[in-house]
Amino acid sequence: MKFTKMHGLGNDFVIVNDEQVPHNIHELAEQICDRHFGVGADGLVYILPSQQADVKMRIFNADGTEAEQCGNAIRCVAKYVYDHQLTNKRQLEIETAVSVQRVVLTVEDNKVSTVQVDMGAPILQGTQIPTVIQSDVVKQHPIEIEGTTFHFTAVSMGNPHCVIFVDDAVNTDLHAWGPKIEKHSYFPNKINVEFVTAVSPQHLDMRVWERGVGPTLACGTGACATLVAAVLNGKADRSATVSLAGGDLYIKWNEADDHVYMTGAATEVYTGVWA
Structure with missing residues (x-):
């Protein structure tokens, strides 16, 4: 082959x-x-x-x-x-x-x-992402992992994402939190997990635990979900650079057609x- x-x-x-x-x-x-x-x-x-x-x-x-x-x-x-x-x-x-x-x-x-x-277009309705949460937009929803509470925004870009804003995404321990969140009962099909720091409205740092893989150097759908979540939470403009461990992606959530464009x-x- x-x-x-x-x-x-x-x-x-x-x-x-x-x-x-x-x-x-x-x-x-x-x-x-x-x-x-x-x-x-x-x-x-x-x-x-x-x-x-x-x-x-x-x-x-x-x-x-x-x-x-x-x-x-x-x-x-x-x-x-x-x-x-x-x-x-x-x-x-x-x-x-x-x-x-x-x-x-x-x-x-x-x-x-x-x-x-x-x-x-991003999917934001809770059960369509899918999550078990009955909400039109799942934003800053609490999730407790071994006594630690995070707040996540859920987005589907054709696959499901859980975006968590933290003070220091670059140094977040993905192995400690990623697998536990991926398999949480909130997410019937498991989920990709992004930890994100809003450096500025035009720049987001992101690290990812990918469902079925683990930590990866980059995730394109995750970068798209990250920008959408950042816009929903008032942390970013509709166009921004998302910096991942492997490099940068330019993401735009276009208001005219509601589509997300990744370059x-x-x-x-x-x-x-x-x-």
């Missing part, structure tokens, strides 16, 4: 271009993503034919579970499709498990340098064969 290793700000993926996913896809994702006995990645991504878009993307986490959406992976897929000459279009549509998303490519020296993704880089590392 031929593959290409790619990353979006250090959030890394094994990319496979094929006609269909294999029958043992969940086991394969665990094996190939293992950083000691496999290639090593946060997820396994298949680029597949689509009947309603230019290509279809399916992503499987390092624990074998399938994710609905991934902002960093979709940038990698867009770059792969153009750089490997599967298309010469600079505006693409990519089908995911939850929607068809439009991407705009910036090309330099015949290679994609940055990708803007229309991530769609950032994607990088190809190497190609190989999985025996």
Whole structure:
């Protein structure tokens, strides 16, 4: 099986271009993503034919579970499709498990340098995210973990996010809090957890515990959810830079169409064969 290793700000993926996913896809994702006995990645991504878009993307986490959406992976897929000459279009549509998303490519020296993704409108209604909380907007809701109370804002960008504002996101102990919040009874499908510090209305620091993976260097949907949560809580403008451990993403929550737009880089590392 031929593959290409790619990353979006250090959030890394094994990319496979094929006609269909294999029958043992969940086991394969665990094996190939293992950083000691496999290639090593946060997820396994298949680029597949689509009947309603230019290509279809399916992503499987390092624990074998399938994710609905991934902002960093979709940038990698867009770059792969153009750089490997599967298309010469600079505006693409990519089908995911939850929607068809439009991407705009910036090309330099015949290679994609940055990708803007229309991530769609955020979902804010509590049970649709999903959470068990019956509320139109889940904002600053208390959650107690081993005697410590946090306050979270819940947002779905096609996958669920729990955004918690703290004084120092960069030094938050993700291993201490991430897995406990991810699996809390508030969240029936588990949840991605973002710890965020509002440096200014145009700059947010974010660190993430990804559902089914653990700490990652970047999370595109998490950065989008972070900006939405920051706007809802009066901590940011509708356009801001979100700084992650692996680098920066530029996020805009457009008032005209309610869609969130994410712009950032994607990088190809190497190609190989999985025996």
